[in-house]
């Protein structure tokens with residue numbers, strides 16, 4: 308049985324007005340940069356001798372036609388998203404990027420003596436020896452000159468502070484891991500702050516550039532009157548859900564389904580102001596209250612399905628299932644006309660799955676999604692750094708801006724209580 312929820316309030320911001328605002332916001336800062344200037348990030352020596360002028364050391368990157376990147380929040384080798392970003396740049400997978408410095412506040416600070424801290428230090432020493440990469444605990448140890456991208460991949464709760472710190476350090480552009488901030492209020496403040504300082508912020512929403520989505524979007528455009536559905540399956544076992552709910556306490560929509568909500572905001576103009584109806588799929592969905600490892604109760608979705616229709620007639624369905632896969636997770640996009648499937652694309656396809664299985668077997672410690680999304684992460688970093696080097700206005704092709712991320716988070720915060728109320732048992 309399905310039920311339709313109508314938003315109780317409407318604000319008269321048209322999609323066109325919003326698109327123009329987003330475009331202007333993205334254009335303004337980028338035009339300030341001179342395409343011919345190359346990267347000049349430098350790192351100061353650690354401030355152990357504060358009265359001695361710290362010698363500046365030239366880093367890799369400048370003069371070689373690459374954009375300097377500093378990575379903030381690396382995480383543990385083989386586990387942290389930031390670490391994988393670093394690995395790809397150091398391996399030379401991102402032609403326009405030059406990773407000059409890694410800022411790791413925790414594993415080079417209070418967490419240094421923990422086993423992951425020791426693993427981090429061993430990797431850092433290896434990378435310094437191999438690539439000359441600098442590792443710092445704090446952003447105050449860096450001096451930045453010229454176009455420099457800060458890739459922030461810390462804990463989401465630390466992002467509001469880290470964004471201000473990288474801007475104070477002088478970076479010219481920011482790549483922020485999704486979802487950007489824990490709440491709409493914090494992300495909005497970050498967006499306004501970055502805008503006031505003329506620093507564009509691009510988001511690491513990888514589904515925005517992934518082939519299975521782009522193929523489905525293309526198919527939908529070619530099939531008049533078609534609807535699109537995005538399916539996202541994770542591979543948790545039912546008995547693991549209590550732990551999963553507690554660890555991802557921001558909830559299914561801000562966590563797992565946020566990637567699909569970013570697609571809705573980027574490609575279908577879905578914003579809270581533009582939603583006409585939300586139709587929960589009660590038959591598909593399963594909202595549960597479970598006890599987490601701490602003994603506290605958490606109410607969240609084991610799976611959730613819903614269709615959003617916008618005031619300008621776009622209609623998109625999302626189905627996210629924590630336990631929808633028994634083989635590492637998959638995502639599907641389906642284009643249909645009146646319920647009849649016309650096109651389907653899926654990741655991983657057979658070839659990618661075989662590759663990921665082989666890689667996981669060879670290196671079981673590595674987070675499996677690194678293999679799955681390897682190409683998308685390269686695409687995002689390459690588009691961001693090539694865009695910066697080009698000096699072009701606007702934002703890198705397909706990448707969500709912080710404005711899109713804000714709309715995405717607003718939609719997540721809007722839908723969560725609405726769907727929970729409609730679907731809880």
Ligand SMILES: NC(=O)c1ccc[n+]([C@@H]2O[C@H](COP(=O)([O-])OP(=O)(O)OC[C@H]3O[C@@H](n4cnc5c(N)ncnc54)[C@H](O)[C@@H]3O)[C@@H](O)[C@H]2O)c1
Pocket residue numbers: 379380381382383386387388389411412413414418460461462463484485486487511512513680
């Ligand atoms: N785009 C994607 O597909 C994708 C996938 C996974 C994660 N992410 C995002 O990447 C970002 C990083 O995620 P992650 O899972 O790699 O993070 P993580 O928790 O492994 O590490 C992030 C940082 O947190 C700090 N940290 C770790 N333990 C700490 C402690 N006990 N006290 C204080 N600080 C501590 C460290 O500085 C570390 O660099 C998040 O924004 C996440 O949403 C994106």
